[in-house]
Structure formats: C-alpha cells, structure tokens
Amino acid sequence: MRILFFGRGVISVQYAWAMEQAGHTVEFYVRQGRKETFGSSIELEMWDARKGKQLVKENWNVTLHEKISPGYDLIIVSVNTEQLPAAAQLLSAVAGSTPILIFNNLWQDLKSSISPLSMNNVVFGFPGGGGGIEDNRLRGGFLKMLFLEQPRAGTEAINNKVKVLLESAHFKIRWIKDMQNWLWNHFAMNAAMEAEVLRLGSFAAVLDHSDSFANVGRSMREMIPVIKARGGKADATSLLLTKIPPALLGTLFNKLVFAKGSLARLFMEYNNSRAGFAIHEVVREAKKLGIALPRLAAALENSGQHKEDVSG
Template identity: 80%
Template sequence: MFGPISGSIDDPTDIKNLMVDDCIVNPYNIIIQHVVGSSTRMINALGESNMKILFFGRGVVSTQYAWAFEQAGHTVEFYVRKGRKETFGSRIELEMWDARKGKKLIKESWNVNLHEEILPNYDLIIVSVNTEQLPEAAQFLSTAAGNTPILLFNNIWQDLKSSIAPLSMNNVVFGFPGAGGGIADNKLRGGFLKMVLLENPRAGTEPINNKVKALFESAHFKINWVKDMQNWLWNHFARNAAMEAEVLKRGKFPSDPEPKRTPFPMLG
C-alpha cells in the first residue's frame, strides 16, 4: 500500500513525521487510518454474517430458536396460515429455560413478525412441524420457497427422501432440535439445550450445511454431527416407542432417583 519508509522513531513517545514516497506522513494518521479501516472491515463482516431466517409456523420449537437467533443479531420472521396472523397477534409471552450457558430462565413479552405469504428474500427456511403435517408443508414449499435452502428440524419416521417429496434432497438438510414445551393462551413455557443435531453434509448440500452451522454457532449452540440421520431417527422412534409402552404398562413414568439437570428430557 505504501512505498519505502525513510526516517525513524527512536523514542516511541516521540512521534516524528516520516517520509513515504517523498511525502511527509504523520504516523498518527497511519494509526488512525488502520484503526478506522479495521473497524469498518469488522462492521462489514458482522453485517455480512447477519442472516434473514423464515420459520415455517410459530410453534414451540420454532419460537425458541427464533428468539435465540434474533438475540445473536439475525432477522427472524414466521410464516403462518391465512388468518393466524390476526389470531396470534404481534407478541408472545415467553417463560423458557435457556440452557446454553448454565440454566437461565427467560421471561419476556417478545415481538414477532408474522407473514401469511413467503417472499423470495430469505437466506434459510427452518421447518419444524408435526410429522403428519410434513407432506402438506413439503408440497407447499416446493413452489413457495423457490431456491431458498431448507432445514428440516423435526421428527421424521418415514424414508427421508419420500417424506419431503416433491422437495429436492439437494436443497434440504436434516436436523433435530433440543427443545420442548407448550403454548397456551399465547404464552410459551418450555426450554432448549445447548446441543442440536445436524446431519453430515451429503453430496451437493455442503453450502447449506455450512450456512446452518454458521447460524447455530453464531447463537452459541453446539452441533453434534450425525453420519446417518435416517438411522438415528428410526432408533429415536424405537426408543420412544419402547418407553411409551413401558409407561402404558406401569401407568406412570418409572421413578428417577436423581433429579434431572434440565427442565425437559434430553435427546433420545
């Protein structure tokens, strides 16, 4: 950037003018330009890291992760069905445990941005719906989402490829949340863990995986990578089925001699 420098600063406290390409330059100016330039680059980098995320539905899981991502500086919005925007309103009451750093109880009235249509200006769409709702959601998103990448973030007991048809597997990555709770009378009670599960990149999904990874890590979540998400989900369902069968047999959950460290069950 500069040519050869002549002159010297024998005493660091004695700032003298230096010669740069036969021009007199005050070192203070160089320092100030360096600091300002570095700050500008930092601001640009932060601006570029901000993502615009659309959550499909304003459910328990979606709301908690949306809140966490907004806290990390991202823009979060929700797609809801026709008529739900007026029903839900622009705020939701939160009472949830944030277990990313210890265990912190969050209580606040949170403003939410709801839409009844999907615009083609999002960096990522996150879908967390009931299993029986997935075929309808996939059909809708196959046309409404355009080329926006999608994170499927919920239980899926069917074959993954057939369960999301007609969505392309090259535009979808699969994950599993560490969150739970319920919503009643527009108040969410629940909590979320530090850990989330994401599938290892498949051929063609590396850019989406990297984007999802950057998003979660920016909000201080820890990612556990799963080599075979289909197999993990089937095993997860099998364990849940076995536990529920035992509950039906006993009429209650087996007693746990040690108190749980989190206010909701760990991932299966």
C-alpha cells in the same frame, strides 16, 4: 441472515428467539387465519442452557406472515410430523432455491418425507429442547447441544450455512453420520414414550411413575426388529434402553436423566402435545413387515385409538 420459521410451534419460537438474540432477522409463516389468532407477541418462560442455566421471562414481539415471499437466506421447518408432507408440498411451490433445514422427527425415509422437495436443497437436523405452548404462553427450554447431519454430496454449502448460523447463536453441533438411522431410533423411542403417555394420561404423569421408563425399555425391545427390517440398526440410546434391566432402567431415568429440577424433566412436564401418532406409524410399518408389537398395539387398544386405520 433473514430466516423464515415454518410454523410458530414451541421449537420454532425458542430457536427463533435465540437467532434474533444473535443478530439475525426472524419471521414466521403461519396458516391462514392464525396471524390474528396468535397475535403479535408471545409470552416466554423458558430455560436457556447455552451459557449455564438461565430463565428467560419476557413478552416477545414476533412477525407473522400467512404467505411465503422470496428473500430469505434460510427456511427452518419444525412442525408436527404428520404436518410435514403438506409443508413440503407448499414449500416446493413457493420456496424456490432457498435452502431448507428440516428440524423434525421423522419415520419415513428422508427422501420420501420431504417429497417433492429436492434432497440437494435440504439438510436435516434435530433440536435439543422441548416444552409446550398454552394460552399464548411458552414454557420449556433448550440446551446448548443440537444435532445436524453430516453433509451429503451436494449439500455441503447448505450445511456450512446452517453451521455458521447455529454457531453464531452459540449452539454446539453434534454431527450425525447416518441421520436416517438416528431418526428411526429416535422416532421409535418417541413411540415407546407415547405408549406410556396414553397409559397414564400426560407426559408429566409419566415422570411420576417408577415403572414408566422400564416400560419404555420393554417397548423399545419390541421395535428394534422393525428398525433392523428397514435396514437400520440400534443406536447407542436404543442399546441403552434395551440392554439395561428394566428395573434398573427405571431408576436410572427417574433419578438421573429426569431428576427433579433437571431441564429434561421440565421439558417433559410442559409437553402438552397429543400422543399417539408415532405409535400408529410404527405399528403400521410393523404390520407391513409382519412383526408383532403387542405393547404398542395394546396402548392403542386401551386408549381407543385402535379404531383409527393402522393397516397402511
């Protein structure tokens, strides 16, 4: 397949590298002026966990474009959540009938999040990896598992195309029956994590404080009513975060999920993205619904980000 990745972020680069290794042609769309800034290669230092735990270290040559031309079999979009509306607007004008995989975190309802694109031309998924890029050096990695929505009426052919592509690159798909609900829960979890990042200064710092994940659980308890008010429900991960006593939850995450040397911990340590957007989105929605979120509101207040508009 000939695949265009929208953006040259950490997720796009890692999965594009994996697709190229599987024999596919991969290229990137970047904003005007970024082609020269980024250059024709990127330094990789990432863990590939599809077949064991293998460290990839290489200077990878990439093809960048500042315009989107026809001829691609698939476009994969993985951008910062706040950038998705502009990406969808651009793709609606230039992508034509090329199928699109939205590989992204989302808080809006699915249809609104990709408007004016047609839902019949889009499938939604979520990566199983992370990390960060700094000074043209990517550090992070990806797991064998990733997430893909079960086909909706009208998307069967696109889902199958994405399935064939991912399996050709030796990824294992976990099918999600209700992608909307799954993403709402995942976005809320991100907001809870970002509250700790604002409190402590970085994603890496969160890993070094025993109370961080206990606080994540407490914040999730506040947000479950927001998810339910939107017509969703707590999924398995949210139930884990809200039902386990906070002290035990902190131990579970620090000692097991993010144990020293684990890939999950490495992905977090290298994450240098700016925290706050997920909190603003959840707080804005909660205000519309008349639901108080004191922990998240305090995180914004203490960081000074409360000055930004969260009134909707």
